[in-house]
Amino acid sequence: MAHQIIATSRSRTGIPTGRLAVWWVIGSEILIFGGLIGSYLLNRFNHGPSWSVEAANTNTFIGACNTFWLLTSSLFVVFAHAASEKRDAKKTRMWIWLTIMLGGFFMGFKTYEYTTEIQHGFTLFTSNFWSFYYVATGLHGFHVVCGMVIMGIIAENDIKHGRNWHRVENIGLYWHFVDIIWIFLFPLMYIAK
Amino acid sequence: MAGHKHPSYLKIYFILLALFVVSVAGPEIAEKLGLEGLSRTVLVLSTAFGIAIWKAYLVCAYFMHLKVEKIYAPYILLACLSLLLVFFFGTATDAMFSNGHNWVKSYSEEAAKEEAQSRSHGGHDDHGDGHSDGDHDGEDHHDEGDHDGDDHNKEEDKDSHEAH
Numbered sequence: 001m002a003h004q005i006i007a008t009s010r011s012r013t014g015i016p017t018g019r020l021a022v023w024w025v026i027g028s029e030i031l032i033f034g035g036l037i038g039s040y041l042l043n044r045f046n047h048g049p050s051w052s053v054e055a056a057n058t059n060t061f062i063g064a065c066n067t068f069w070l071l072t073s074s075l076f077v078v079f080a081h082a083a084s085e086k087r088d089a090k091k092t093r094m095w096i097w098l099t100i101m102l103g104g105f106f107m108g109f110k111t112y113e114y115t116t117e118i119q120h121g122f123t124l125f126t127s128n129f130w131s132f133y134y135v136a137t138g139l140h141g142f143h144v145v146c147g148m149v150i151m152g153i154i155a156e157n158d159i160k161h162g163r164n165w166h167r168v169e170n171i172g173l174y175w176h177f178v179d180i181i182w183i184f185l186f187p188l189m190y191i192a193k
Numbered sequence: 194m195a196g197h198k199h200p201s202y203l204k205i206y207f208i209l210l211a212l213f214v215v216s217v218a219g220p221e222i223a224e225k226l227g228l229e230g231l232s233r234t235v236l237v238l239s240t241a242f243g244i245a246i247w248k249a250y251l252v253c254a255y256f257m258h259l260k261v262e263k264i265y266a267p268y269i270l271l272a273c274l275s276l277l278l279v280f281f282f283g284t285a286t287d288a289m290f291s292n293g294h295n296w297v298k299s300y301s302e303e304a305a306k307e308e309a310q311s312r313s314h315g316g317h318d319d320h321g322d323g324h325s326d327g328d329h330d331g332e333d334h335h336d337e338g339d340h341d342g343d344d345h346n347k348e349e350d351k352d353s354h355e356a357h
Binding site: 013014015019020023024026027028030031034035038042045046047049050051053054056057060064067068071072074075077078079082121122126127129172173176177179180183184186187191192193 | 202203206209210213216217220237241242245248249252253256257262263265266269270272273274276277280281284285288289291302303305306308309310312313
């Protein structure tokens with residue numbers, strides 16, 4: 001079956017359909033992660049001393065490395081977008097796969113961190129702080145994995161065959177949002193001690 | 194978003210990296226200088242969280258191209274952000290108070306802090322190995338760490354009841 005042409009523009013807003021959908025996804029994600037971060041802040045205000053002691057056990061070095069991977073991957077995904085605008089499939093795929101690689105670094109470091117925390121007795125049920133820590137970073141990690149899978153599909157299913165170039169920008173927007181969430185989680189979980 | 198001139202992505206990236214370094218260094222400096230009270234709060238909040246907001250702005254404006262996107266996209270994001278603030282302040286006014294008619298406080302911050310300290314074995318370290326080697330196993334902590342349990346500070350509960 002030939003590749004089906006899909007409607008990609010919406011005249012009312014002037015924003016292509018796919019991109020508009022991604023903005024809506026990001027809007028709803030603001031409420032999901034914002035709710036989590038808001039609850040964290042309320043608990044931190046109410047239980048400052050005990051949460052501060054708990055937060056002292058998170059690994060700032062790993063958190064900082066993960067911030068570096070995500071910031072750099074954000075740069076790579078805008079390079080992929082710039083290459084896709086020039087319809088350069090080779091470079092677009094290269095930047096996408098480099099972004100996926102950094103996402104892999106992030107998840108690798110996160111896995112090591114979780115393993116260490118759990119080995120030292122800090123589990124999801126240890127205290128309210130650790131519950132927030134695992135839920136917030138776990139949900140964020142899930143988003144990272146989803147982004148990596150979608151990027152892999154776009155690189156191999158679309159860009160390799162020279163089609164659906166707009167999807168590179170769409171997944172880029174999602175990936176930047178995942179980066180922004182980490183920008184807020186990092187000081188909350190790893191710096192404010 | 195074809196048809197517009199891209200900003201220098203590398204320049205934005207290096208600004209983000211510099212801000213990241215400052216956000217980590219600020220609280221470290223507060224720790225090294227032994228700052229306490231308002232000066233510490235101001236330094237930590239401005240470097241860790243103020244810079245996080247600045248970084249998020251840079252990513253939104255330049256990497257996500259919100260500066261040149263059609264106005265509907267920022268409207269969607271701002272509407273969701275406003276809704277979030279309504280939820281936050283709607284619940285914060287209640288959550289920040291722990292007194293009132295028929296209120297029973299079964300939580301002691303002091304007890305929770307002591308429990309957290311015993312858990313971390315005093316091995317606080319900001320640089321990655323804050324865990325001491327005298328290990329605990331995960332199972333033990335399921336019970337230890339339940340801060341919401343009723344067994345904390347029974348006396349305080351009693352006082353609270355008496356007050357009413």
